[in-house]
Amino acid sequence: MEKQKAAFTASAEIQSVEAYFREKIPGVKSAADLVSDRRLLSVALGAFGLEDDINNKFFIRKVLEEGSLDTDALANKLSDKRYLELTIAFGFGDYETPRTVMSDFADKMLERFESRQFEVAVGEVDSSLRLAMNLERELPALVQKDTSENTKWFSIIGSEPLNSVFRTAFGLPASVSALDIDQQLRIYQDKSEQLFGFADPAAYAEPENLEKLLKTFLLRSQISAVSATTAGSVALQLLTSTAGQSFSLRL
DSSP: OOOHHHHHTTHHHHHHHHHHHHHGGGOSSSSHHTOOOHHHHHHHHHHHOGGGTTHHHHHHHHHHOOOOTTTTTHHHHOSTTHHHHHHHOOOOOTOOOOOGGSTTTTHHHHHHHHHHHHHHHHHHHHHHHHHHHHHHHHHHHHHSSOHHHHHHHHHHHHHHHHHHHHHHTTOOOGGGGGOOOOHHHHHHHHHHHHHHHOOGGGGGGSHHHHHHHHHHHHHHHHHHHHHHHHHHHHHHHHHHHHHTTOOOOOO
16 A cells, blocks of 8 residues: 555656645635635645535635634534634634744645545545545544543544444444434444444544454445345346246236
8 A cells, every 4th residue: 555655646646736735835825825726725625635625615715714713613613524624724714824834834734635635546446445544544533532422423423434434334324324413322332332342432542443443344345345236136137037028016
């Protein structure tokens, strides 16, 4: 994986994007400056997995300008905490001088950008591997925060990429997401206790527990993929073998 990532980041396309970002980002002093330059904005959003929102410039500008220090700021109200991370990272609404002028800002942003974009590239080949890589990066930091057990679970449930991994590993249908949030909490706690021996998500910070979760997720993903393929093959065989025949249904 390290060799593949190195080859990916060394590509002419990525190198061109990064060179432009390094040159231009120190001159960006406001959210308006950032959203007005699509190339810079694509890197900023890509570093936080928000690249699909690049056309929502008014919304992005508003989030960034309100900052993160005020509890009523939009970034603090959004369920998608990636926007809060983005807002904190740039600091447009929090400080007179944004973080973009810091000497190591470009390096930090581009490191995040490279990791995220490599995951995107991997996901084009295998979406399960992309989810696994995202979980391996995001989950340990989330569960080690100084928050309650329930808050950690709510954060996991509220993150679609993380939730997707847990749902699959726990053998839960996607429809569980339609349940009341407190019901979901109890289901996730019970499943974690049954499968891994603990209900507190903080335990997933331990490497051995994280590895068990990842292996369970990948195994169930593979089983589902094989089952779907097999079911499709069986259906095709049945349709082929009965082609041309007529049936009458008796109710």
